[in-house]
Amino acid sequence: MPELPEVETIARSLAPLLTGRRVRRLTLRATRLRKPLDSSLAEAVYGRRIEEVGRRGKYLLLHLDDGFTWIWHMGMSGCLVHQRLGETQAARKHDHVIAELDDGGRLVFNDPRRFGLSLVDRMATCGLFSAMGPELLDVQAFNGPYLASWRRRTGRNIKDVLMDQRVVAGLGNIYASEILFVCGLRPTRRLARMSRAACDAVVVAAREIISEAIEHRGTSVSDFLDGIGKPGGYQWRLRVYGRRGQACPRCGSAIKSVLISQRSSFYCPRCQK
Ligand SMILES: [Zn+2]
Numbered sequence: 001m002p003e004l005p006e007v008e009t010i011a012r013s014l015a016p017l018l019t020g021r022r023v024r025r026l027t028l029r030a031t032r033l034r035k036p037l038d039s040s041l042a043e044a045v046y047g048r049r050i051e052e053v054g055r056r057g058k059y060l061l062l063h064l065d066d067g068f069t070w071i072w073h074m075g076m077s078g079c080l081v082h083q084r085l086g087e088t089q090a091a092r093k094h095d096h097v098i099a100e101l102d103d104g105g106r107l108v109f110n111d112p113r114r115f116g117l118s119l120v121d122r123m124a125t126c127g128l129f130s131a132m133g134p135e136l137l138d139v140q141a142f143n144g145p146y147l148a149s150w151r152r153r154t155g156r157n158i159k160d161v162l163m164d165q166r167v168v169a170g171l172g173n174i175y176a177s178e179i180l181f182v183c184g185l186r187p188t189r190r191l192a193r194m195s196r197a198a199c200d201a202v203v204v205a206a207r208e209i210i211s212e213a214i215e216h217r218g219t220s221v222s223d224f225l226d227g228i229g230k231p232g233g234y235q236w237r238l239r240v241y242g243r244r245g246q247a248c249p250r251c252g253s254a255i256k257s258v259l260i261s262q263r264s265s266f267y268c269p270r271c272q273k
Contacts, residue, residue, distance in 0.1 A: 002074040004170030005213035006224050007055050014227035015053040017082045022049045022102040030096035034117045044120035057169030069123050075115030079225045133168045144200035151192045159187035177241045177266045179205045186272045187265040240266040
């Protein structure tokens with residue numbers, strides 16, 4: 001599932017192609033993604049100009065010229081890809097939403113598993129964001145004292161806490177695993193039993209890894225593509241995620257995996273305590 005670095009990569013690749021463009025036509029080829037799609041989406045974006053491309057957590061945002069925002073979530077397998085005039089192709093299987101733009105380009109949302117989301121709403125009042133935690137790269141809001149303050153608020157393990165979008169926005173299974181490896185913490189460690197210094201270390205590692213992953217344009221482990229259809233490059237740098245049985249890059253021990261909240265978490269039994 002695309003996490004913060006992947007969605008940021010999509011946003012950065014789409015920004016120069018979409019900013020200032022008007023939506024000329026919207027075709028819905030499916031009626032159901034995570035939520036039903038209907039003609040109200042087409043009405044909401046018809047003729048609108050895209051003023052800015054942004055991101056909040058794992059959501060891609062196309063801010064429109066009427067104060068509303070076209071909000072996208074890639075779900076498990078969604079790709080939002082721009083095709084230039086002359087590159088436009090016949091619709092493929094799983095192309096569910098096709099927006100034609102005023103320069104002849106198209107924006108195509110392809111999602112085989114259909115957990116993606118596409119809707120238009122006002123950011124200030126949209127329920128998706130009302131309880132969302134701070135952005136991970138927002139130093140003022142997401143820092144050691146902030147994470148430490150959650151110790152009294154939850155009995156959960158650090159892995160689940162990092163993946164909770166109410167605590168911090170943008171992390172999922174891949175980067176939570178990588179962050180905990182870098183700071184030497186077992187994914188099953190309870191946040192409440194972590195020292196203030198350990199909370200600081202998690203925040204520092206999170207910032208480093210996420211910045212590095214954005215620099216490498218995200219991780220393509222299964223099907224992630226950016227806004228021009230290019231895969232990311234961070235999969236070659238993963239330390240533990242998806243590497244069960246392989247050697248730990250630090251100590252050489254075999255990497256293990258454990259199921260936490262129905263998700264496989266990868267860790268080194270020797271380096272992570
Ligand atoms: Zn190790």
